[in-house]
Amino acid sequence: MSTKKTHYPEIPRKNLGPGWWLANRHYTVYMIRELTSFFVTAFSLIYIYQVYRLASNPGTYSQYLDTVRNPAMISFSIVALGFTLFHSVTWFYLIGKIQPIKIGRKKTSPLLALGINTVFLVIISFAVLQLFIVGK
Amino acid sequence: METETATIRVARYRPEKSEKPYFQEYKVPYRKDTVVLDALNQVKAEQDGTLAYRWSCRMGVCGSCGANVNGVPKLTCATFLHEFKGKSLTIEPLANFPVIKDLVVNIDDFMEKLLKVKPWIIRDKQSPPEEGEYKQSGKELDRYAQFSSCINCLLCYAACPIYGLNEDFLGPAATALAYRYIADSRDQGKKARFPIVHDLEGVWECTLIGECSVVCPKGVDPMLAIQKTKILGAMEAPKTMLSPEALKAILPRGGE
Amino acid sequence: MSKMSTVARFHALLWGVFSLGGFIAAFFLPILIYINNIAYPLGLWPVTSQDPTRLLVINQTVSTLFVFAAVGGSLFHGIFRLSATLAELGLKKQEAKITALGYAIIAVGLLALGYYLWVLSPNIIPGLAPPWSK
Numbered sequence: 424m425s426t427k428k429t430h431y432p433e434i435p436r437k438n439l440g441p442g443w444w445l446a447n448r449h450y451t452v453y454m455i456r457e458l459t460s461f462f463v464t465a466f467s468l469i470y471i472y473q474v475y476r477l478a479s480n481p482g483t484y485s486q487y488l489d490t491v492r493n494p495a496m497i498s499f500s501i502v503a504l505g506f507t508l509f510h511s512v513t514w515f516y517l518i519g520k521i522q523p524i525k526i527g528r529k530k531t532s533p534l535l536a537l538g539i540n541t542v543f544l545v546i547i548s549f550a551v552l553q554l555f556i557v558g559k
Numbered sequence: 560m561e562t563e564t565a566t567i568r569v570a571r572y573r574p575e576k577s578e579k580p581y582f583q584e585y586k587v588p589y590r591k592d593t594v595v596l597d598a599l600n601q602v603k604a605e606q607d608g609t610l611a612y613r614w615s616c617r618m619g620v621c622g623s624c625g626a627n628v629n630g631v632p633k634l635t636c637a638t639f640l641h642e643f644k645g646k647s648l649t650i651e652p653l654a655n656f657p658v659i660k661d662l663v664v665n666i667d668d669f670m671e672k673l674l675k676v677k678p679w680i681i682r683d684k685q686s687p688p689e690e691g692e693y694k695q696s697g698k699e700l701d702r703y704a705q706f707s708s709c710i711n712c713l714l715c716y717a718a719c720p721i722y723g724l725n726e727d728f729l730g731p732a733a734t735a736l737a738y739r740y741i742a743d744s745r746d747q748g749k750k751a752r753f754p755i756v757h758d759l760e761g762v763w764e765c766t767l768i769g770e771c772s773v774v775c776p777k778g779v780d781p782m783l784a785i786q787k788t789k790i791l792g793a794m795e796a797p798k799t800m801l802s803p804e805a806l807k808a809i810l811p812r813g814g815e
Numbered sequence: 816m817s818k819m820s821t822v823a824r825f826h827a828l829l830w831g832v833f834s835l836g837g838f839i840a841a842f843f844l845p846i847l848i849y850i851n852n853i854a855y856p857l858g859l860w861p862v863t864s865q866d867p868t869r870l871l872v873i874n875q876t877v878s879t880l881f882v883f884a885a886v887g888g889s890l891f892h893g894i895f896r897l898s899a900t901l902a903e904l905g906l907k908k909q910e911a912k913i914t915a916l917g918y919a920i921i922a923v924g925l926l927a928l929g930y931y932l933w934v935l936s937p938n939i940i941p942g943l944a945p946p947w948s949k
Contacts, residue, residue, distance in 0.1 A: 431574035434658035439723035441905025464893030478931035500852035511841035548846035796827035
């Protein structure tokens, strides 16, 4: 056996570019799921701002409400609601995958977790409306 | 059985001949039961003996034959040619690893990580053989059994974009194996493994893309192992943060 | 004592809060967006004469706590995840700066939210009125 070893260069590994998530459907759905965080962040900041306006600038608060009624803002909110619900649905499914509950010998499926949590979401949403908004 | 012919495009890299990788096409006969590995073997035996690729058991238990087939990490011994009838079929080396030659990749990075997670039972004290075996119930076995199915084929590393973006990420298989031992009732090595898995380049890099579990040929579900490890870490963190050692480190002048 | 590094220990805790925030955002944020920004301006059920924010946070205890939890939890969750996502979208090199900025926004946001909610419902902390309250 020859003791001399010729080392040939390897093709080095290349880090993925920023468009990696367009390569297949799973990745793209994943990225849409993660981008729900943009809308979650946006509306958290919007509500903090709204509370600030109401508390410190009650005189100009009605100006803020004009922004709420602006069709562009309403459209953005509808889009945000869609993304936020997508977060809810994907979150419930992931929780179902990570923490299945053992019933006897069987484990709950993620779809079951999704279904049950969606029912909770509807109940909680109605409760919020009934307790704080309806009839006032 | 009927024999048909398929054209396969195989990525070639022959550094002793030229610096540039290229594709080479081969026509291979196939039947309903022909897998990609069979096609590669036919090429090497009868058409082009220079083709280099790894394989061993040809039945999905050794983990040697991983490759990217039409961009998807697969075991070539478990991928049937007839699925690609009428479509083009491209075989490339496993993604996210340096390429040594043709379809052979350098997996040193994973081997280092595998050693780091100490994939063996760690005991504070070994019981002497006279005391008998370490007993384990079926329930205790269930806690880690699926994660012990890992054949180190590295399809999960090829599929994971986090590993693709960051070579330092510990990765799915290594973490799944770490968890397999952490969850084993006979193991007492949680302390030994936590610094490795709970490193910022460990489980915390994972953002639940889940592709690792999609491509895993053995149903290991490394994504689940990573999440369970995160949960263990999150439960452990407050305990150690309130420990006398940690408080000493955080409070000014050692807590005086 | 497991020897997780200090940074990793903090990260583990923050991840726990992020997970909690994920539940909060999932259950509470959709209905907030619906009432405040869709039902109210479009006159959909439940139709209110006042904007719902006023109903939720002026001199209220329970709904104020709900708003704080919902908005605060969502903010933490959203920023944590958005920072990670930006790193995956090509900003990996700036990850440390983005994360630091994110935590700064969370801190300022939570403080501001808590303070202004307190101003709007001063009796929420019995016996203690905020300075400069209306």
